[in-house]
Amino acid sequence: MNSVSSRTPRFVRIGALLGVVFLALPVVGLLKRVAWSTLCRQLTDVATRDALRISLYASVCATVLALVLGLPLAWCLARMQFSGRRFVRALVLLPMVLPPVVGGVALLGAYGKSNGLLGGLLNSLFGIQLTYSLWGVIIAEAFVALPFLVLSLEGGLRSIDVKYEESAAVMGATDITRFMRVTLPLLKPSLVAGLMLAWARALGEFGATITFAGNIQGRTQTAPLAVYTMLESNPEGAYALSFLLVAVSVGLLVGLRDRWIGGSS
Amino acid sequence: MISLHGTVEVGSFSRGLSIDVGSEIVGMFGANGSGKTSVLRTIAGLCPLGEGELEIDGVTVDAPAKHLFVQPELRNIGMVFQDHSLFPFMTAVDNAAFPLQMRGMKRVAARKLAAEMLEQFGVANVALQMAPTLSGGQSQRVAIVRALIGSPSAVLLDEPLSAIDEESRESVRNQIREHLVRLGVSAIVVSHDRAELDHLCTRIENYTR
Amino acid sequence: MVVLPIFVAAVATPVHAERIEAKKTTVTVSAAASLVNVYTEIGKQFEKANPSIKVRFNFASSSSLVSQIQSGAPTDVFAAADLTSFDKLLATGNVVKSPKVFARNSMQLVVKPGNPLGITTVADLSKSSVISLCAKTVPCGIYAATVLSRYGVVIAESKITRGVDATATLNAVSTGDADAAIVYATDALSAKKSVATISIPAGKNVKAMYGIGVVRGSKNSKQAESFIAFVLSPAGQKVLIAFGFLAP
Numbered sequence: 177m178n179s180v181s182s183r184t185p186r187f188v189r190i191g192a193l194l195g196v197v198f199l200a201l202p203v204v205g206l207l208k209r210v211a212w213s214t215l216c217r218q219l220t221d222v223a224t225r226d227a228l229r230i231s232l233y234a235s236v237c238a239t240v241l242a243l244v245l246g247l248p249l250a251w252c253l254a255r256m257q258f259s260g261r262r263f264v265r266a267l268v269l270l271p272m273v274l275p276p277v278v279g280g281v282a283l284l285g286a287y288g289k290s291n292g293l294l295g296g297l298l299n300s301l302f303g304i305q306l307t308y309s310l311w312g313v314i315i316a317e318a319f320v321a322l323p324f325l326v327l328s329l330e331g332g333l334r335s336i337d338v339k340y341e342e343s344a345a346v347m348g349a350t351d352i353t354r355f356m357r358v359t360l361p362l363l364k365p366s367l368v369a370g371l372m373l374a375w376a377r378a379l380g381e382f383g384a385t386i387t388f389a390g391n392i393q394g395r396t397q398t399a400p401l402a403v404y405t406m407l408e409s410n411p412e413g414a415y416a417l418s419f420l421l422v423a424v425s426v427g428l429l430v431g432l433r434d435r436w437i438g439g440s441s
Numbered sequence: 442m443i444s445l446h447g448t449v450e451v452g453s454f455s456r457g458l459s460i461d462v463g464s465e466i467v468g469m470f471g472a473n474g475s476g477k478t479s480v481l482r483t484i485a486g487l488c489p490l491g492e493g494e495l496e497i498d499g500v501t502v503d504a505p506a507k508h509l510f511v512q513p514e515l516r517n518i519g520m521v522f523q524d525h526s527l528f529p530f531m532t533a534v535d536n537a538a539f540p541l542q543m544r545g546m547k548r549v550a551a552r553k554l555a556a557e558m559l560e561q562f563g564v565a566n567v568a569l570q571m572a573p574t575l576s577g578g579q580s581q582r583v584a585i586v587r588a589l590i591g592s593p594s595a596v597l598l599d600e601p602l603s604a605i606d607e608e609s610r611e612s613v614r615n616q617i618r619e620h621l622v623r624l625g626v627s628a629i630v631v632s633h634d635r636a637e638l639d640h641l642c643t644r645i646e647n648y649t650r
Numbered sequence: 651m652v653v654l655p656i657f658v659a660a661v662a663t664p665v666h667a668e669r670i671e672a673k674k675t676t677v678t679v680s681a682a683a684s685l686v687n688v689y690t691e692i693g694k695q696f697e698k699a700n701p702s703i704k705v706r707f708n709f710a711s712s713s714s715l716v717s718q719i720q721s722g723a724p725t726d727v728f729a730a731a732d733l734t735s736f737d738k739l740l741a742t743g744n745v746v747k748s749p750k751v752f753a754r755n756s757m758q759l760v761v762k763p764g765n766p767l768g769i770t771t772v773a774d775l776s777k778s779s780v781i782s783l784c785a786k787t788v789p790c791g792i793y794a795a796t797v798l799s800r801y802g803v804v805i806a807e808s809k810i811t812r813g814v815d816a817t818a819t820l821n822a823v824s825t826g827d828a829d830a831a832i833v834y835a836t837d838a839l840s841a842k843k844s845v846a847t848i849s850i851p852a853g854k855n856v857k858a859m860y861g862i863g864v865v866r867g868s869k870n871s872k873q874a875e876s877f878i879a880f881v882l883s884p885a886g887q888k889v890l891i892a893f894g895f896l897a898p
Contacts, residue, residue, distance in 0.1 A: 281825065289827040290762060307827035308780040308811055343526040345513040346485050347591065348543035354514075361530040390780065390811030390822065397812075405812060408713045409787035 209415045218416035226394045227402035234310060235378040238317035242325045242374050250329035272323040280387025283316060312389030313396050317378035325374040332366025369432060376428050443595050443627045447493010449483045451476035455491040462627040468638030469631045471648035477631040478523060481597045485520050486513030498594045519593035521601045525584040527572040533583045534568040540591035558586045562616055577604035589620045596621060596628040602637055614641050677873045680708045680715045682731040683815035684834045688893040696880045703873050711788040711815035719744050719865055726868040727877055732789035733861045749861030752881050753895040756855045757797050758835040759848040760823050767829055772801045778829035782822035785812045793856045794832040800854040839894040
């Protein structure tokens with residue numbers, strides 16, 4: 177049973193091993209820096225607790241926002257014919273290729289209070305300020321997470337065989353019922369994978385958050401921002417929080433397993 | 442009552458067709474790829490007519506000239522698809538109960554009725570199995586139940602016995618005919634097996650190219 | 651097949667160029683973020699005056715640089731926005747001599763152009779919704795805290811966005827939505843029209859002492875000393891004054 181394609185040449189194995197070492201070494205290095213004896217105390221420090229609370233709340237809200245905006249987008253991209261399709265697709269992918277800080281500057285241009293296109297209006301008419309607020313964090317995180325969700329959902333929608341929706345229609349299921357009872361269950365794997373990736377991205381966002389929502393402890397200082405700030409004032413706390421973030425990420429990836437690379441285990 | 446007079450889109454070309462079905466089981470015989478499935482899909486509302494008119498139970502459901510088209514979900518049709526198209530994420534009984542739930546029946550009652558009918562067709566033993574785990578013959582029987590269960594106005598069957606084993610064919614055929622006669626509806630059966638149609642249908646139309 | 655010779659030529663050329671430049675020594679200067687503009691200019695003038703020396707800069711907050719140096723980052727000169735940074739390095743043995751004070755700085759209040767909130771003094775800061783200050787542990791942040799305490803103004807942490815260095819702190823007002831910031835007078839000057847400045851009277855202001863010194867373990871100590879000498883020379887001082895620094 178040793179087919180041609182399953183024999184792995186030695187240099188390929190060595191290359192893969194180097195890749196593993198390249199990725200594993202930083203994680204090991206981080207674990208070495210953690211002061212295990214003070215870990216609990218560091219993680220229950222006020223600034224850290226605030227950061228975790230804000231990160232959790234904002235990332236979940238951002239993921240929901242990404243879903244609300246992303247599902248219709250994915251649907252149209254997957255199933256509708258319309259001119260300007262390529263433009264919309266490029267727009268959806270833009271936050272993925274844009275350096276996060278640039279994304280933050282762009283968000284300021286749109287939603288900033290001072291001279292943002294929409295932000296200025298919101299402020300003068302309703303006194304709403306999106307920057308330097310939790311909403312600012314949510315917007316920044318949703319901005320960078322949206323592409324991940326749309327890509328996953330679009331892929332899922334494309335791969336669904338229309339025959340199931342057709343047979344549901346013949347059996348009397350109207351649009352919404354078809355979507356809820358047939359399309360969504362078929363979409364579940366892509367939906368779950370997309371949500372997890374989007375959430376992970378939102379959780380880890382730094383550049384856009386700090387530029388748009390600022391670095392206000394207890395209000396907009398998310399976990400990544402807290403790590404960055406603590407690196408100077410409290411390195412031990414920074415390492416402790418970093419360890420926690422790594423643990424969460426690993427947990428997420430284990431949860432996803434092979435689903436997001438589209439293979440079976 | 443099914444009355445179709447017009448043209449049906451088969452792939453990239455149109456095919457003129459005139460068919461009237463009363464309270465009977467009409468068979469359409471033709472080779473694979475001749476467009477028989479397209480005719481069924483048009484009657485079900487999954488494709489529009491090219492031109493002409495389609496009436497079901499006296500109600501015009503498709504008339505391109507008058508810009509009239511009734512969506513499939515409003516046509517009350519039972520259909521057995523060529524590849525069964527059972528929902529892979531549901532059990533056999535939930536699949537069979539689906540049309541009843543779409544007509545408003547509550548889940549528990551629908552499942553009960555579905556289970557009874559599955560028994561009649563000899564697949565009660567797999568009622569709680571997930572659809573992808575069923576054998577070809579089992580899933581085809583579930584598909585047949587699903588098509589007949591909702592008291593449809595018309596029944597369309599696309600190669601309904603292709604996966605059923607030789608010995609069981611006769612009994613399944615009888616079951617189908619019994620149900621159709623009891624419902625008193627118009628039914629169209631499409632098959633490339635002439636003998637099959639002879640046994641099941643009251644009348645046969647030739648649909649060769 | 652054509653690719654290989656081109657590749658070799660491409661790799662060989664910089665090496666060849668480096669051999670010509672090998673006669674030049676590179677001096678690495680780690681300097682506080684508030685020195686970014688003035689030191690870049692000083693660097694240019696120093697290189698002109700000393701053709702055999704090339705200067706490479708590494709700008710970050712003074713505290714960040716202290717950590718870097720303590721972790722062994724290779725650098726020849728350290729220029730900080732306060733003297734406490736040098737105290738820390740003296741304690742860990744990363745510098746052996748006391749630093750030379752090469753300039754002084756003071757703090758200034760910056761607001762959006764046109765001063766929409768009508769802020770006239772630090773005391774008015776309670777009017778704003780969000781103000782930008784440097785992180786608590788960097789010199790710029792410590793100085794700002796001193797100014798606030800001298801005015802007896804207390805601002806809730808929930809209204810303060812912390813920049814990791816002086817540049818980021820200023821950007822929050824010039825590009826972002828922060829209403830005001832307390833930054834170095836030199837940064838306010840560099841920002842020109844993108845912010846409006848309000849001076850803080852000397853009585854309530856701080857005198858930030860900027861220190862410079864050679865880092866222990868430097869492999870180019872001669873050139874390092876020569877850079878420091880240039881900063882302290884009339885030529886260097888002229889540049890510093892031009893950028894808004896005060897004489898030591």
